[in-house]
Amino acid sequence: MSGRRPVELAVEAVRYSVEGHTLLHGVDLAARPGETVGVVGPNGSGKTTLLRCVYGALRPTAGRVLLDGADAAGLGAKDRARRVAVVPQDAAGTFGLTVREVVAMGRSPHKRFWEQDGPDDVRRVAEALETVGAGDFADRPYDGLSGGERQRALVARALVQDPGLLALDEPTNHLDIRYQLEVLGLVRALPATALLVLHDLNLAASYCDRLYVLSGGRVAASGTPAQVLTEELLAEVYGVRTRVTTHPATAAPNIVYLPPGGHRAEGGGPGRAG
Template sequence: MSAADLTVEGVTLTAGARHLVRDVSLAARPGETIGLVGPNGSGKSSLLRTVYRVLRPDAGRVRVDGADAWSLPVRRLARTVAAVVQEPGSGLDLAVREVVAMGRTPHKRLLAGDTPEDAALVGSALAAVDVTHLADRPFDRLSGGERQRVLIARALAQQPALLVLDEPTNHLDIRHQLDVLGVLRRLPATVLLALHDLNLAAYYCDRLYVLRDGEVAASGPPAEVLTPRLLAEVYGVAAEVGVHPRTGAPQVTFLPGEPRRAAPDRAGRSTA
């Protein structure tokens, strides 16, 4: 597994008259873990869909290793980019091991069977997200969190150069949130993921892009981006930001008893 270079150049995406994403640019260098954060409806999922080629941008480009992602042959794209979407799928009438083995499909000829290498990679992916004990269970009978971990295992088995994940910790308990993000952080691949938990994003991501109303409100290392002022402006909440005494990562503490400032809209007006 190698790591890809990702560049998003001035991407704009609309739905009717509404801008889902407006002139967004970002970069992920090979091997980086890049986090997208921001309130609900800020454009995180829409931006990710342009990267893993579900929604074509109205303007701008997505480049993977310098090539326009939308011009890549489907097979080459599948060998390079893997995606884990927000809603754990169901309706797959397959055992868990078979679902994870689907990640090997882009690397095999049509109708080719699994090789010992494929089996080893599937086994490693199952173990990485703690679902080995579910290998023979029907996928569609799993809980939401179990399905999420299986789909992450499928993406790991795919051995992509770029892994794109939309809220991968949804449905997961605390232990598995930490386990999954730890696995992603150790991958040699480039990782782009959307997260709601700012403390997890601060610890596991090299850099953050904060989205608001479809635009980049701030970007940079977590310690530079996550400030009380930004949290008030983007999220409309009062917060303190300190340094975790053991990890050294920024630690956000929300202050529910404090007066909350409404986040301003694009014209600077209060949205309260």
Template sequence: MKVIPPPPGSAALTLDGVGYATGGRTLLRGVGLDVRPGETAGLVGPNGSGKTTLLRCVYGTLRPTAGTIRLDDTDLLALGARARAQRVAGVPQESPAEFELTVREIVAMGRSPHKRFWEPSDSGDTALVDEALARLGVAELADRLFPSLSGGERQRALVARALVQRPELLILDEPTNHLDIRYQLEILGLIRTLGCTSLLALHDLNLAAYHCDRIHVLKDGGIVASGTPAEVLTSELLADVYGVDADVSVHPVTGAPAITYLPPGLRSVS
């Protein structure tokens, strides 16, 4: 019987001067950020700020036109697809629904970077898949066809696939998309327990404030602020980056910043 491998641990992610241009448009410009080993880092910003483009550059579906991306001392841009997938797992914002595979088969695909071509699954792989299905609350869906799932169910299955991949770095683009409140909280809570470094794009700033160790703010393709949630999520920044008026207080239970958005025409009293 194959022994289930231990979690591979975490690694530091470093972006330096990352840019991406296509079709005469510059979508990212000089992006630099650090994510420390084991840290859960949030990437926030308005629509069109470059969050998805940046995440795609990190997990390899796009190649930056400038800058470097390193995982510890490894140049990620120099790795082949299989070697990269052994260390980095990505969960995209929109899940393709055309896979005529079961949920179990989709989740098991997370083991493919660690196996030789056509190497069959073994008992260790099966145990990892069973564990991920249970942790993401989709065990009862294991034999369902992926296209038959709701958007939220598909999202949970894709996070389970990434978990099975045993990455050092986990990249998630809007992992709470399509999820109800319970699973938003459960998935973000789970991410913090995985032991790997995580970089995730979020629209909900209150979720980011509570679940992220540090936050990086994108505007017009560049980083305009980085730091702890309390350092970054201020009324002034929200007005500048999002064009909204908001009060930012400290939540009496969690101690995290709590953001209350004000209707247009009302001025913040903070």
């Protein structure tokens, strides 16, 4: 897949409030061009709210989001869509569109109004469908897909958009282990900056260059996975007991969750937090 130049992202003192309730308290975040940055934290910590501020679904109450130094608030919808592609947890109803038609919508920012798909658009859509393993159900109605099939279609739609920045909210949601690994490996290999909201801390440790841990709408820690994913921080932020070791195959932190009360789990495993 081709792509535009990776975007440099800067989130500066972003605050977001709704109905008198503050969800983000002056969050700072940065992603260098081509970097894969993960946002992790317990439920309700502000992860999805932050991501929605980055891709423009929400406008920060204060602070700003910069894309290559330009304030994203000043960009038109089409210009923003040329720079940023979004993979939400799920998409709204598509009124009977097939998977292929949903994926083809990713080409819209690069075409004039009512312009038909050309041969290159058709080829790019077919490539994206095969890349995410959706070729076999490309002509089925999107609304009739399973959660995992929908997620793969949404990733394919983002790929054909040629983004400089990919914003992904739980991209492994509904996926079995094989497709979790394939989708995250694909994100890592793309010529784009990526900002991912993830719950699975072991996946975040394996596939992200750096992590930001949110707690109560604030950044509790940031740095490499090894710097951030410590037993002390996980106890403080998530309220869980863990053993953190270095994975022998990947050299990434490997987290084993322990039951409360001081009894170590038999075997252990990746598990999920938050």
